[in-house]
Amino acid sequence: MNQFQYVRPAEVPAAAKAFTKGPNTHFLAGGTNLIDLMKMGVVVPERLVDINHLPLKKIEKTPGGISIGALATNTEVSIHPLIKESFPLLSLAINAGASPQLRNMATVGGNLMQRTRCPYFFDTTMPCNKRVPGSGCGALEGINRMHAIFGASDKCIAVNPSDMNVALTALDATVHVTGLKGKRAIKFADFHRLPGEHPELDNTLQKGELITSVDIPVSPYNKNVHYLKVRDRTSYAFALVSAGVALNIENNTIQGARLAMGGVAHKPWRLTETEAFLKGKPVSLDVFKQASQIAMQGARAYEYNKFKLKLAPNTILQALTTAAGLKA
Amino acid sequence: MSGKKSNNPSDSEEFLNGTRRDFLKKSSLLTAVALTPGRVVKAAEEQWDEKIAGVFEKVSLHLEVNGVKHTVAVEPRVTLLDLLREQLHLTGTKKGCDRGQCGACTVHVNGVRVNSCLSLAVTNEGKKITTIEGLANGDELHPMQEAFIEHDGFQCGYCTSGQIMSAVACIHEGHAGSEAEIREHMSGNICRCGAYPNIVNAIQAVKNGGQS
Numbered sequence: 001m002n003q004f005q006y007v008r009p010a011e012v013p014a015a016a017k018a019f020t021k022g023p024n025t026h027f028l029a030g031g032t033n034l035i036d037l038m039k040m041g042v043v044v045p046e047r048l049v050d051i052n053h054l055p056l057k058k059i060e061k062t063p064g065g066i067s068i069g070a071l072a073t074n075t076e077v078s079i080h081p082l083i084k085e086s087f088p089l090l091s092l093a094i095n096a097g098a099s100p101q102l103r104n105m106a107t108v109g110g111n112l113m114q115r116t117r118c119p120y121f122f123d124t125t126m127p128c129n130k131r132v133p134g135s136g137c138g139a140l141e142g143i144n145r146m147h148a149i150f151g152a153s154d155k156c157i158a159v160n161p162s163d164m165n166v167a168l169t170a171l172d173a174t175v176h177v178t179g180l181k182g183k184r185a186i187k188f189a190d191f192h193r194l195p196g197e198h199p200e201l202d203n204t205l206q207k208g209e210l211i212t213s214v215d216i217p218v219s220p221y222n223k224n225v226h227y228l229k230v231r232d233r234t235s236y237a238f239a240l241v242s243a244g245v246a247l248n249i250e251n252n253t254i255q256g257a258r259l260a261m262g263g264v265a266h267k268p269w270r271l272t273e274t275e276a277f278l279k280g281k282p283v284s285l286d287v288f289k290q291a292s293q294i295a296m297q298g299a300r301a302y303e304y305n306k307f308k309l310k311l312a313p314n315t316i317l318q319a320l321t322t323a324a325g326l327k328a
Numbered sequence: 329m330s331g332k333k334s335n336n337p338s339d340s341e342e343f344l345n346g347t348r349r350d351f352l353k354k355s356s357l358l359t360a361v362a363l364t365p366g367r368v369v370k371a372a373e374e375q376w377d378e379k380i381a382g383v384f385e386k387v388s389l390h391l392e393v394n395g396v397k398h399t400v401a402v403e404p405r406v407t408l409l410d411l412l413r414e415q416l417h418l419t420g421t422k423k424g425c426d427r428g429q430c431g432a433c434t435v436h437v438n439g440v441r442v443n444s445c446l447s448l449a450v451t452n453e454g455k456k457i458t459t460i461e462g463l464a465n466g467d468e469l470h471p472m473q474e475a476f477i478e479h480d481g482f483q484c485g486y487c488t489s490g491q492i493m494s495a496v497a498c499i500h501e502g503h504a505g506s507e508a509e510i511r512e513h514m515s516g517n518i519c520r521c522g523a524y525p526n527i528v529n530a531i532q533a534v535k536n537g538g539q540s
Contacts, residue, residue, distance in 0.1 A: 001405045005383055005404075006387065008380070035448065098516070100498070100516055102446075235515035
């Protein structure tokens, strides 16, 4: 690992300041992704700003919902009574990711900042527009089995690897950030971006902006939920496809639906058209089958990930039927 | 066991005048020392004053390992795993993948299991670390260590320290209720020999009060 300057600020404003001035700087939280990337030479910071001492760990009720401090660990969130009661989809999604050891270290803010697991991004001998803009995309005509089927560009077909993000986008979370220019709130759906011409940008954060909390509004989506993750081994692997589903069912009618997919796009993939289709429909296998097809509109596969065109709708269908308590 | 009997490593001759690698670090340190005053002043102005280390500088770190307090000097890029093995000579914790994928380096930090290969040592200021060397009570093995022997929970043994540290945490967390739950919550520890069924048996035996 290359050497770097190490700074440990005690206050949020000082952290932002340490970031914006001087050399190539990164915030360090749980480190489960960044330290790995530094060992591989994929990310080579000249300065690390250790934010672990900042007071950003609280999980608490707010007038409109629940606020999760950016430094709360994945484990702390997934087992928290408020989260389990109000947002069980989030607990399920977090527990589907990584291993217990990693979840004990990884933070909520860090999970949002997690880089793609595309092997061409990790291999510094390969071209990758995300790692070295303009160098090309090794995955486009390479081994692209794990890659995107939605929203990709000819510059990048990598996917966002997070499970937690799938739940947070479905639950309409808001990301609160602080930078030198002050505070602002970013809708979760606007936080991560599609690759377009600039795959080196994973998200819409400005330089030096620090995630301080993720807020989730109260909603009726805490009963009929399911997170289904399909992967190459039973546990501890990144998703080929995952589906997060939350339904608000009254008298066998779907009052509202929240759906998102993971492992299929450069950002957690919210399925708003499918949600609109489901609203007002009766709970039935036939409706869910139609929904799973609507979810696939605009999908495009590459040489080695064509299986996802079949796997993705099947995953949604099964997640919907399980969430609704139907026997498929 | 060296951690328990050793004095503060930073005070020892061995630590100060050890290897060629240390010599090289100290050569670099001379450059850093020359830079220090201005940088520290700047740090204070910027309110970074709690802790700052230059590129070649070592940071003073206090932590407790297996009940023994240590004050050590580490470069910011040193992982907790390397600190334990290379500076504190607690080599029971193994380096497998060094990337958080295998679990061989699992230790407990403030009672919680983590991958020590992905944790920078400097981020563990004031924390309590338990390694495999800290589980036994003198010559009396921890029940999980006994159970791994009893149930043949290993072949080559390389992953075993991590497996045992994880297994102890798995029960503490309340995740040892069934074989499926144990397998899910032990999934961060890979065993290339494939001793998984016996590892599960060992954990179940401890969970059930040591009955095998």
